[in-house]
Amino acid sequence: xxxxxxxxxxxxxxxxxxxxxxxxxxxxxxxxxxxxxxxxxxxxxxxxxxxxxxxxxxxxxxxxxxxxxxxxxxxxxxxxxxxxxxxxxxxxxxxxxxxxxxxxxxxxxxxxxxxxxxxxxxxxxxxxxxxxxxxxxxxxxxxxxxxxxxxxxxxxxxxxxxxxxxxxxxxxxxxxxxxxxxxxxxxxxxxxxxxxxxxxxxxxxxxxxxxxxxxxxxxxxxxxxxxxxxxxxxxxxxxxxxxxxxxxxxxxxxxxxxxxxxxxxxxxxxxxxxxxxxxxxxxxxxxxxxxxxxxxxxxxxxxxxxxxxxxxxxxxxxxxxxxxxxxxxxxxxxxxxxxxxxxxxxxxxxxxxxxxxxxxxxxxxxxxxxxxxxxx
Amino acid sequence: xxxxxxxxxxxxxxxxxxxxxxxxxxxxxxxxxxxxxxxxxxxxxxxxxxxxxxxxxxxxxxxxxxxxxxxxxxxxxxxxxxxxxxxxxxxxxxxxxxxxxxxxxxxxxxxxxxxxxxxxxxxxxxxxxxxxxxxxxxxxxxxxxxxxxxxxxxxxxxxxxxxxxxxxxxxxxxxxxxxxxxxxxxxxxxxxxxxxxxxxxxxxxxxxxxxxxxxxxxxxxxxxxxxxxxxxxxxxxxxxxxxxxxxxxxxxxxxxxxxxxxxxxxxxxxxxxxxxxxxxxxxxxxxxxxxxxxxxxxxxxxxxxxxxxxxxxxxxxxxxxxxxxxxxxxxxxxxxxxxxxxxxxx
Numbered sequence: 001x002x003x004x005x006x007x008x009x010x011x012x013x014x015x016x017x018x019x020x021x022x023x024x025x026x027x028x029x030x031x032x033x034x035x036x037x038x039x040x041x042x043x044x045x046x047x048x049x050x051x052x053x054x055x056x057x058x059x060x061x062x063x064x065x066x067x068x069x070x071x072x073x074x075x076x077x078x079x080x081x082x083x084x085x086x087x088x089x090x091x092x093x094x095x096x097x098x099x100x101x102x103x104x105x106x107x108x109x110x111x112x113x114x115x116x117x118x119x120x121x122x123x124x125x126x127x128x129x130x131x132x133x134x135x136x137x138x139x140x141x142x143x144x145x146x147x148x149x150x151x152x153x154x155x156x157x158x159x160x161x162x163x164x165x166x167x168x169x170x171x172x173x174x175x176x177x178x179x180x181x182x183x184x185x186x187x188x189x190x191x192x193x194x195x196x197x198x199x200x201x202x203x204x205x206x207x208x209x210x211x212x213x214x215x216x217x218x219x220x221x222x223x224x225x226x227x228x229x230x231x232x233x234x235x236x237x238x239x240x241x242x243x244x245x246x247x248x249x250x251x252x253x254x255x256x257x258x259x260x261x262x263x264x265x266x267x268x269x270x271x272x273x274x275x276x277x278x279x280x281x282x283x284x285x286x287x288x289x290x291x292x293x294x295x296x297x298x299x300x301x302x303x304x305x306x307x308x309x310x311x312x313x314x315x316x317x318x319x320x321x322x323x324x325x326x327x328x329x330x331x332x333x334x335x336x337x338x339x340x341x342x343x344x345x346x347x348x349x350x351x352x353x354x355x356x357x358x359x360x361x362x363x364x365x366x367x368x369x370x371x372x373x374x375x376x
Numbered sequence: 377x378x379x380x381x382x383x384x385x386x387x388x389x390x391x392x393x394x395x396x397x398x399x400x401x402x403x404x405x406x407x408x409x410x411x412x413x414x415x416x417x418x419x420x421x422x423x424x425x426x427x428x429x430x431x432x433x434x435x436x437x438x439x440x441x442x443x444x445x446x447x448x449x450x451x452x453x454x455x456x457x458x459x460x461x462x463x464x465x466x467x468x469x470x471x472x473x474x475x476x477x478x479x480x481x482x483x484x485x486x487x488x489x490x491x492x493x494x495x496x497x498x499x500x501x502x503x504x505x506x507x508x509x510x511x512x513x514x515x516x517x518x519x520x521x522x523x524x525x526x527x528x529x530x531x532x533x534x535x536x537x538x539x540x541x542x543x544x545x546x547x548x549x550x551x552x553x554x555x556x557x558x559x560x561x562x563x564x565x566x567x568x569x570x571x572x573x574x575x576x577x578x579x580x581x582x583x584x585x586x587x588x589x590x591x592x593x594x595x596x597x598x599x600x601x602x603x604x605x606x607x608x609x610x611x612x613x614x615x616x617x618x619x620x621x622x623x624x625x626x627x628x629x630x631x632x633x634x635x636x637x638x639x640x641x642x643x644x645x646x647x648x649x650x651x652x653x654x655x656x657x658x659x660x661x662x663x664x665x666x667x668x669x670x671x672x673x674x675x676x677x678x679x680x681x682x683x684x685x686x687x688x689x690x691x692x693x694x695x696x697x698x699x700x701x702x703x704x705x706x707x708x709x710x711x712x713x714x715x716x717x718x719x720x721x722x
Contacts, residue, residue, distance in 0.1 A: 010703065
């Protein structure tokens with residue numbers, strides 16, 4: 001497969017790993033921001049190819065993981081209304097709310113559907129004019145343009161039975177939140193390539209300067225990630241802190257202008273709570289006043305109780321790179337993909353699920369937990 | 377050990393979820409917690425694709441399977457082909473030559489007669505190709521809305537011709553792991569019509585009877601230790617089930633596992649892993665190292681297994697796990713599917 005195979009070539013990857021070994025003289029801790037990157041790292045066993053001192057910690061870039069519990073409860077409550085067809089991306093349906101996931105709600109009779117694009121839910125709204133079609137919009141800057149497009153289309157076509165439950169989040173404020181924590185271990189970032197494909201990378205320059213931290217815009221294939229590591233390590237070794245672009249084949253400095261325009265026409269920046277982390281100022285998107293009639297939150301006034309997260313779950317620390325999944329006492333025992341305590345155990349992009357599926361070993365290669373003996 | 381109270385969230389076990397039918401971890405839990413305890417007996421306990429019952433010094437294999445696929449007619453086959461081939465294959469995986477099948481239909485009021493005829497004709501054709509008669513059957517009709525057009529159940533009996541038990545317990549350290557062809561075509565063919573997705577070039581289901589390939593191995597005197605068709609849950613689930621029962625480690629190399637470009641591309645796009653995608657005409661065979669190259673040669677000489685490869689090896693390890701050497705050379709655990717495989721978000 002063109003544009004994929006060349007970035008998974010075994011000998012090219014081994015050569016890049018060697019180049020990193022030659023570059024690094026000291027231990028460094030790097031964070032890959034995006035859950036898609038975490039998935040590749042764990043799925044292809046990349047950590048094992050790096051020199052011992054280089055530690056990759058996994059960032060908050062998993063849309064499913066950071067969507068607040070209350071928002072999932074709200075989606076479940078809306079889905080339970082008989083007139084509603086609730087649509088979202090597959091992963092989102094499995095995330096536990098305080099009492100139910102959307103899949104649970106489906107097994108109790110709610111009309112919950114997986115779609116591949118928000119425009120599919122718009123199509124559903126046209127096909128079922130007597131039902132209320134609600135799209136549960138989660139994600140980062142990557143999914144925002146298509147979601148904005150769906151609302152823009154709904155307004156243009158005056159589709160009255162379509163609305164959107166918006167829980168959008170933005171990457172740069174989360175990176176700042178991580179860097180300003182007193183327990184921050186992160187010395188360099190591999191920024192999320194697809195987010196930068198939309199937004200460009202100008203906005204990372206002040207972060208890099210303020211916190212003296214190298215930021216390398218990085219792709220998602222094994223060779224991309226290793227090259228990102230090499231560039232970040234080279235900066236750290238030489239005392240530089242700059243924004244660099246590894247993902248040249250997809251990312252331009254200014255990003256995708258038409259996509260940005262569509263986002264800012266439909267959405268505005270708002271404070272947003274992140275599951276496991278808490279509220280971060282100016283870290284989310286909500287519908288602008290002119291599009292507020294499509295806001296599912298105001299269309300369906302559902303009452304949501306305030307709920308506490310599982311006390312044992314350390315998802316927030318995992319999402320900030322302060323703990324590895326296997327450092328959680330529930331990992332693989334009380335918390336598994338079938339019985340998740342926290343969202344990172346649900347999505348394939350969640351660090352805990354990635355470790356559960358592809359590792360269940362610590363970095364010395366020793367088994368953390370044997371599923372044969374624990375049962376659940 | 378202190379009992380920690382984790383009230384959130386409740387495990388979703390008080391209702392059946394779709395994932396209970398996904399062939400992964402939840403399916404296994406369902407079988408263990410509900411069916412095995414209620415039906416407990418030695419033949420069932422072996423957890424094979426079919427049961428092997430002793431009969432006059434020989435062995436009689438028996439299996440049953442129910443088909444609920446949507447759409448009923450898809451690229452490369454129909455629910456009828458699947459129902460015949462699936463049961464023939466379950467018998468083959470027990471080392472048994474299929475003797476006869478039954479067919480039970482649940483028809484929904486309003487199903488078009490033309491669709492029914494097409495499906496039944498394809499069952500007849502598949503049975504003739506597999507050289508096994510459908511000797512008994514049953515039909516029920518349910519109210520509109522109470523069935524998805526048509527469900528089919530087939531059961532089959534076969535006579536065991538394997539000289540030694542073909543089961544996960546027979547797998548030995550050092551065994552070669554043979555995969556009979558490229559993976560994922562059936563699952564992607566179904567998804568492509570179900571999701572209204574179109575890919576460059578057509579993907580057709582690989583549905584086919586596997587008995588000829590299995591029979592050829594036995595006729596050549598290959599010492600077959602274990603066979604498993606790679607249906608729900610794909611190669612990963614099959615290997616994990618076998619590794620868990622055998623209490624051995626199965627190691628496969630991603631580079632050696634064949635996946636067509638179209639299936640890889642579709643999986644890439646949808647965020648699926650071809651190693652978990654269902655097949656209806658593929659199987660894995662465990663044979664001793666000394667028989668491995670001869671077995672491959674035999675498999676490759678037949679159309680149904682022309683793409684056979686050696687994908688890995690079995691090692692001593694009481695953990696009962698499957699490991700994968702990734703495309704780029706890293707090592708990781710290849711886990712059983714949890715829940716349904718879901719398309720990812722971005």
